[in-house]
Every structure is written in C-alpha cells, then in structure tokens.
Amino acid sequence: MGEVTPSALGLIGNTPLVRLSRIRPGRGRLLAKAEFVQPGGSVKDRAALRIVQDARGAGQLGPGQPVVEMTSGNMGAGLAVVCNVLGHPFIATMSEGNSPARARMLEALGAEVVLVRQVEGTPGRVTGADIRAATERAIEIARERGAFYVDQFNNPSCVRAHEESTGPEIWEALGDELDAFVAAVGTGGTFVGVSRFLKRMKPGMWCVAVEPEGAEVLAGKAVEKPDHLLQGTGYGFVPPQWDPGLADEFIAISDNEATRFRRLLAEKEGLHVGFSAAANVCAALKLVESSRLGEAATVVTVLCDTGLKY
Numbered sequence: 510m511g512e513v514t515p516s517a518l519g520l521i522g523n524t525p526l527v528r529l530s531r532i533r534p535g536r537g538r539l540l541a542k543a544e545f546v547q548p549g550g551s552v553k554d555r556a557a558l559r560i561v562q563d564a565r566g567a568g569q570l571g572p573g574q575p576v577v578e579m580t581s582g583n584m585g586a587g588l589a590v591v592c593n594v595l596g597h598p599f600i601a602t603m604s605e606g607n608s609p610a611r612a613r614m615l616e617a618l619g620a621e622v623v624l625v626r627q628v629e630g631t632p633g634r635v636t637g638a639d640i641r642a643a644t645e646r647a648i649e650i651a652r653e654r655g656a657f658y659v660d661q662f663n664n665p666s667c668v669r670a671h672e673e674s675t676g677p678e679i680w681e682a683l684g685d686e687l688d689a690f691v692a693a694v695g696t697g698g699t700f701v702g703v704s705r706f707l708k709r710m711k712p713g714m715w716c717v718a719v720e721p722e723g724a725e726v727l728a729g730k731a732v733e734k735p736d737h738l739l740q741g742t743g744y745g746f747v748p749p750q751w752d753p754g755l756a757d758e759f760i761a762i763s764d765n766e767a768t769r770f771r772r773l774l775a776e777k778e779g780l781h782v783g784f785s786a787a788a789n790v791c792a793a794l795k796l797v798e799s800s801r802l803g804e805a806a807t808v809v810t811v812l813c814d815t816g817l818k819y
C-alpha cells in the first residue's frame with residue numbers, strides 16, 4: 510500500500526539499509542545506507558534540505574530569494590530539488606573537472622550552472638585548488654545577485670542534518686548490534702554528524718574515515734596525489750567542521766580499488782553507484798576482514814550517490 514508524500518521533500522531521508530552479502534558472504538554483516546534513492550540521487554539531499562529549512566527559519570533566506578552554491582554536483586542536485594519545491598531560483602558554480610553528466614543533471618533540474626575553469630586538476634579529477642576557484646565565483650555571484658550563499662563547508666546545518674537524521678535512522682534499525690561506521694569525507698557532514706550521534710549512543714562505536722590514497726590529510730599525511738577518482742571527497746585539506754576526536758581509524762583507497770568495487774557492486778549486488786560509495790564499501794570490507802572487530806561484527810557504510818552521474 511503506497512504512502513502519499515506532499516512533495517519531493519518527503520522523499521529525502523529514511524533511506525533503507527541494504528546487506529551486501531554477495532560481496533561479504535559468511536559471518537559478520539556488511540550493510541550500506543542506500544542514499545542514492547533520494548530525489549537528487551545522493552546523500553547531499555539531506556544537507557540541502559536542512560540548510561534551506563534552517564536559513565528560512567532564521568530569516569537568512571527570504572521568500573523567492575535566489576540561492577547559490579559551489580558544488581561537485583551532488584549538493585547542487587539536492588539544492589535544486591529543495592529550491593524548486595520551495596520556490597527559490599538556484600545557481601550552481603562547479604569546477605569543469607567534474608563529470609559533464611553532473612552539469613546536465615543540474616540543468617535538467619532547472620538550475621543555472623556556472624562552470625569554472627580548473628586551475629590544477631584534470632578532467633574527472635578535481636583538487637582543492639579547483640574547489641577554491643569555484644567557491645570564489647559563488648561568493649561573487651551572491652554579492653552581485655543578492656543570493657543566499659549556502660557555504661556547505663562551513664554551514665553547521667550540514668553536520669546537523671546527519672546528526673539528526675542519518676545517524677538516528679541507522680541506530681533505529683540496528684541499535685546496539687552496530688559495531689562500526691565507515692564513510693568518506695567531503696565537507697565531513699556525513700562522517701562527523703553520524704559518528705557523533707552513534708558514539709553518543711554507544712561510546713565504543715568504531716568510526717572509520719575513508720580517504721583517497723595519496724591525499725590522506727585527515728590521517729595527518731602530506732598530499733602526494735591531489736587528483737583522484739573519489740569525486741565529492743578528499744579535497745586535500747581538513748574540512749572546517751572536522752572533529753578529530755571522532756575518527757578511530759583512517760583507511761585509504763586507491764583509484765584502482767574504487768574502480769574494482771564499483772564493478773563488483775554493480776555485478777554482484779545490482780547496485781550501480783559512484784566512486785566514493787565504492788571506496789566506502791571497499792574500506793568497510795577491509796575493516797570486516799581485519800582483526801579489529803569481532804568475526805560477527807556489523808558494519809554500516811554509505812552508498813553516497815548513484816553511478817548514473819559519472
């Protein structure tokens with residue numbers, strides 16, 4: 510029996526957990542939160558909704574006022590969905606290094622897309638310097654057009670979204686049976702928000718941050734390879750809302766591993782997802798197979814976005 514939601518906003522959050530028992534047969538449970546089922550196609554829908562709701566509630570965003578943000582594509586898609594439903598024009602600035610499929614998706618959702626030339630990376634591989642260039646353009650547009658600047662890296666609603674929805678949803682599904690959480694870090698909203706909530710519920714929760722191999726700044730290493738395939742994560746700088754007390758372990762994933770796991774997820778589990786999702790599953794499997802947790806441990810990770818954007 511279907512349920513009627515009053516708008517697309519009702520499709521954000523409450524995503525299912527899927528067991529990856531073909532990739533991890535036998536003892537222990539490897540589970541993934543299917544964030545790609547949301548209307549913008551990614552985990553960023555949650556942050557987009559929370560940011561816009563909080564800004565409207567605080568009077569920072571008035572009725573019909575435009576919204577602008579720098580995006581690797583996913584936050585833009587989430588904001589486009591939310592802005593369309595709530596009646597705000599949306600402008601996305603994006604590095605040209607992100608996949609063209611992302612710009613097309615944003616345009617299809619009615620967003621105005623402003624592409625910004627890469628200063629460092631190569632197509633498909635976006636670096637911190639590329640992100641800064643796209644951010645500067647977003648700030649200029651906010652000034653020129655009186656738009657609300659989302660500022661996802663510094664906006665506390667981004668972490669709050671996950672602390673108050675994703676984390677509680679995982680806990681509600683598994684409770685005390687859950688042993689570990691594994692997630693890649695872009696703004697850190699997902700990792701920080703979920704880990705903070707889960708550790709509050711169970712102090713022994715093992716939280717693992719996933720980074721691209723060669724850009725392991727959270728693990729305290731120098732950046733050796735700023736460009737990588739894990740779009741939306743691993744920008745080579747510590748995000749401003751990072752909380753170092755939450756990460757019990759760091760796992761680095763190479764481009765080859767992410768590519769291999771993308772295929773595995775599609776072919777074995779029927780899940781066509783993006784590179785950061787594949788990196789998360791690869792890292793979660795490494796954790797399950799290590800001796801860090803008991804043999805029968807339950808580990809949750811995140812399928813951040815659909816593979817159709819690449």
Ligand SMILES: Cc1ncc(COP(=O)(O)O)c(C=O)c1O
Binds near residue numbers: 584694696741783
């Ligand atoms: C594909 C993808 N994976 C992971 C993330 C990381 O999410 P967060 O910003 O919550 O750290 C993002 C963020 O944009 C993303 O686009």
